[in-house]
Amino acid sequence: MQLGLIGYYSDFVVYPLVIAVLAVAGLIEAGEDNAPGWIVTVVACLVLWTLTEYVLHRFVLHHIPYIKDLHDRHHIEERSSVGTPTWLSLGVHALVAFFPVWMVSGFAAASAVSCGLMLGYLWYISIHHMIHHWHPTHPSYLYTLKRRHALHHHADETINFGVTSAFWDRVFGTARL
Numbered sequence: 001m002q003l004g005l006i007g008y009y010s011d012f013v014v015y016p017l018v019i020a021v022l023a024v025a026g027l028i029e030a031g032e033d034n035a036p037g038w039i040v041t042v043v044a045c046l047v048l049w050t051l052t053e054y055v056l057h058r059f060v061l062h063h064i065p066y067i068k069d070l071h072d073r074h075h076i077e078e079r080s081s082v083g084t085p086t087w088l089s090l091g092v093h094a095l096v097a098f099f100p101v102w103m104v105s106g107f108a109a110a111s112a113v114s115c116g117l118m119l120g121y122l123w124y125i126s127i128h129h130m131i132h133h134w135h136p137t138h139p140s141y142l143y144t145l146k147r148r149h150a151l152h153h154h155a156d157e158t159i160n161f162g163v164t165s166a167f168w169d170r171v172f173g174t175a176r177l
């Protein structure tokens with residue numbers, strides 16, 4: 001939805017704070033012996049985020065009514081502050097990932113899963129902001145991502161759904177560079 005400037009940038013303040021608090025609390029709960037496993041879970045969920053990002057963009061943002069209309073607007077007005085409010089993304093995350101994992105496996109596991117997924121989400125919104133607002137030089141990682149995303153926005157909406165990487169587009173045959 002259309003966000004004000006504070007709404008648009010609040011993700012970049014709230015998510016690092018939530019991740020930091022969860023990481024400290026989760027590592028204390030896990031204890032020294034379980035810390036390596038906790039870190040492996042974070043990295044695994046960070047990787048899992050890249051698939052989540054692909055699936056959400058391909059099947060939710062482009063197909064679910066109302067959400068599709070908002071996403072279509074972002075495709076046209078790519079620099080306006082249309083986005084997902086922090087309370088909504090955090091709420092969905094809490095209901096879909098954090099609380100279910102907490103109930104099944106305890107707080108340490110839930111904090112690790114949430115830290116990984118939220119780090120991935122923060123990375124995604126940061127890259128997405130940069131490729132729409134910055135002018136990266138050629139050749140660079142950011143330039144390649146910007147070019148891929150511009151093709152998705154303006155040439156063909158059925159390609160290049162991944163924003164932070166081309167990996168899942170290659171796996172599912174939707175990559176075009």
Ligand SMILES: [Zn+2]
Binds near residue numbers: 057062075
């Ligand atoms: Zn799109």
Ligand SMILES: [Zn+2]
Binds near residue numbers: 074078128149153
């Ligand atoms: Zn975009």
